[in-house]
Amino acid sequence: MKLSRLLTVLSLVLVLVVAGCSSGGDTEEDTSSSKNNDKKTPPSSEEGLTIAVESNFTSLDPHDTNDNQSYSAQSAIYEGLLGFDKDLNIVPVLAKEYSANEDSTEFTFTLKEGITFHDGAPFNAEAVKANLDRLSDPESQLRRASLFELVEKTEVLSEYEVKVTLKEPFGAMPNNFAHPAAGMISPKALEQSNQDLARNPAGTGPFKFVEWKSGDHLTVEKNEEYREEGLPKVDKIEFKPVPESGSRVAMLQTGEADFAFPVAPNQVETLKEEEGVSIETKPSLVVKYFSMNTMKEPFTDPKVRKAMNYAIDKEAYIKVVYDGYATQTKSVIAPNTQHYEEQEVYEYDPEKAKELLAEAGYPDGFETTIWGGTSSLKQKMMSFYKQQLSQVGVTLNVVPMEGGTLGDKIWGVDNPEDAELELYNGGWSPSTADADWGMRPLFSSNSFPPDAYNTAYYKNENVDELLQKGLSTADDKERGEYYAEAQKIIWDESPWVPLAVPDILYGKQDYVEGLTMLSSGVMDLKQAEIVSE
Incomplete structure (x- = not known):
């Protein structure tokens, strides 16, 4: 690394460490005082596990959820017809088996028998139909409805057999059925209003819902009637929202938490030295970015959007924000996503950024505002953007918001022209592991908020056509070609500043296994369990 680059990175580290102090603890100093070199005493199975998470949950309705943290809690309560194993292979869950016709327009599921929902309702083909009818209803306005917009009808063939017919071929439809959004909800619960359902879940999973006190905890307890012998292995799980990364680490160190996700990258070395605590890492499907509202000046101009890309040093971002536990994004989807196509990166070039801004009519830069979450890591990200953009004359106002407020500000706007959003600090994981869900909700002109997640309000007719073609064929080779072309166009038009694919980092007590x-x-x-020596 050149000396000038090294000095830049070191100065950024200093700036962001200082910024992090005001957000409640991103530095080693915040946690070293609570260091405990004694192995923690495992809780009993009856006491259960405490899991520290980054922020509050938004909903317990899987059909209307848009964040993986809420899906994590829901994974204890709900199950789908299909699911993913640890290697993202599709496996049957509530379905015993399934088959598709030759052109992937009909999917027939044979269901497991003798299963009941937590509220006593039977799991059968009628329950599956009720769920899929809700998900595929174009008037539902559910956040995950677009995953099932191709469903034309769901038919009950017998008590434990159901057929789903699509409007057109789609070879990756099993990936959508495996998405956590396809969790099966009790038909009794579906009779509630959406608002009531979001806080009173009833699924078929290994744990039953107990209570949810926003900002404090969400508790689930063992489903004594769970169909798999020996599961679950703990009686209770309590999730505790802890936005400050230093506080989550301290909870691991003192034994107050048994599991914590995420662990901030700059806390990894601290926890590696902690007796009885393990740090786990793995590649993710997540792409971190910030989007630019392409319907608002100055981001209507591609030159401005490209300037923003050249103005951000992605290598420094990975070093400063993720302590190296990430890789640079080279497309708008992550490498482990099906049909990924690598693009030519925008190298860090502030002089090029200034030239483009001048050509666009902004020789002195401009002022803009970014919205994002309140966690320590997210605030560190936005502080980084602010410092970097200031070097090319762009003044960035950082506005952190709690999840509910942020959601209302973005997805509470029906008319794109009324959107106040300028920049959005985002991250996206296509939980289907396929390019369709990695791109369509974010770049289709049919995906503007509140319908989906195109916070760039990006519209390109060619991209729309390519995404639709990818959605409408069962030929995997053709799908790959369509998505490759779409990735190239989007990358060139730059509605985002793509930043990094972070590693998944989580910490756990050594007595926790299976989670x-x-x-x-x-x-x-x-499979979560507490293992005593």
Whole structure:
């Protein structure tokens, strides 16, 4: 690394450490005082596990959830017809088996028998139909409805057999059925209002819902009637929202938490020295970025958007924000996503950024505002953007918001022209592990908020057509070609500043086994247990 680059990185580290102090603890100093070199005493199975998470949950309705943290809690309660194993292979869950016709327009599921929902309702083909009818209803306005917009009808063939017919071929539809959004909800619960359902879940999973006190805890307890013998292995799990990364680490050090996700990258070395605590890492499907509202000046101009890309040093971002536990994004989807196509990166070039801004009519830069979450790591990200953009004359106002407020500000706007959003600090994991869900919700012109997650309000007719073609064929080779072309166009038009694919980092007490994270960023809680020596 050149000396000038090294000095830049070191100065950024200093700036961001100072910024982090005000957000409640991103530095080693915040946690070293609570260091405990004694092995923790495992809780009993009756006491259960405490899991420290980054922020509050948004919903317990899987059909209307848009964040992986909420899906992590829901994974204890709900199950789908299909799911993913730890290697993202599709496996049957509530389905005994399934088959598709030759052109992937009909999917027939044979269901497991003798299963009941937590509220006593039977799991059968009628329950599956009720769920899929809700998910595929274009008037539902559910956040995950676009995953099932191709469903034309769901038919009950017998008590434990159901057929789903699509409007057109789609070879990756099993990936959508495996997405956590396809969790099966009790038909009794579906009779509630969406608002009531979001806080009173009833699924078929290994744990039953107990209570949710926003900002404090969410508790689930063992489903005594769970169909798999010996599961679950703990009686209770309590999730505790802890936005400050230093506080989550301190809870691991003192034994107050048994599992913590995420662990901030700059806390990894601290925890590696902690007796009785293990740090786990794995590649993710997550892409970190910030989007630019392409319907608002100055981001209507591609030159400005490209300037923003050249103005951000991605290598320094990975060093400062992730302590090296990430890789640079080279497309708008992560490498482990099906049909990924690498692009030519925007190298860090502030002089090029200034030239483009001048050509666009902003020789002195401009002022803009970014919205994002309140966690320590997210605030560190936005502080980094602010410092970097200041070097090319762009003044960035950082506005952190709690999840509910942020959601209302973005997804509470029906008319794109009324959107106040300028920049959004985002991250996306296609939990189907396929390019369709990695791109369509974010770049289709049919995906503007509140319908989906195109916070760039990006619209390109060619991209729309390519995404639709990828959605409408069962030929995997053709799908790959369509998605490759779409990635190239989007990359060139730069509605985002793509930044990094972070590693998944989580910490756990050594006595915790079976509890892990999938590459999508969703927890797998089914096999969680407490192992005493």
